[in-house]
Amino acid sequence: LYSEGADFVYSDCGGGTFGVIEAAVEAGLYSAGDAMDHSSYAPGNHLIDTVISFEGGAYDICSMYANGTLDGQPHYANYANGGIGTTKNKDFAANCADAELAASMEEYWAIIEDLEAKILSGEVVVESDSTNNWF
Numbered sequence: 594l595y596s597e598g599a600d601f602v603y604s605d606c607g608g609g610t611f612g613v614i615e616a617a618v619e620a621g622l623y624s625a626g627d628a629m630d631h632s633s634y635a636p637g638n639h640l641i642d643t644v645i646s647f648e649g650g651a652y653d654i655c656s657m658y659a660n661g662t663l664d665g666q667p668h669y670a671n672y673a674n675g676g677i678g679t680t681k682n683k684d685f686a687a688n689c690a691d692a693e694l695a696a697s698m699e700e701y702w703a704i705i706e707d708l709e710a711k712i713l714s715g716e717v718v719v720e721s722d723s724t725n726n727w728f
Contacts, residue, residue: 595620605643614639621690630680637688641705642680649674671719672712679705 594602595616603625604613610626617624617638624635626642650670657663670676686698711717 595622601625601640630682632680632682632684636682636684637690640682640685644678644680646670646676649676672709679709681705 599622601623602613602617604610605627606613607628610624610631611634613624613626614631614635618635622638624631624639626639628645629642631639631642647670650668653674654663654668657668672678681702683702686695689695689698708717712719
């Protein structure tokens with residue numbers, strides 16, 4: 594993807610993320626990943642990761658069961674229960690070779706944090722589609 598013109602690749606493929614990170618470093622470009630903080634592997638190339646945790650969703654379901662409110666409907670991990678979030682590479686700016694991009698990172702992190710706050714407050718609603726059968 595980098596050799597075909599991509600500047601940034603997001604990987605959602607578990608261990609394959611390490612290959613994307615390696616390719617980003619070799620190309621002098623940027624990556625993002627999933628499920629864990631990968632920033633230490635490429636502090637000047639890897640910007641952000643999604644966070645996925647099933648603990649909050651499992652706790653919510655167990656609480657509903659214990660309280661007699663479990664309704665048999667799908668329930669999801671989300672920002673509110675800590676099941677979804679991001680890990681931002683706060684060391685990226687100090688390690689990034691692109692001075693212009695590095696100088697903009699605080700602004701970008703603020704935009705992401707503002708969006709996350711809007712998701713938590715309900716101002717921005719992320720739709721769930723439990724009927725998606727693409728996999």
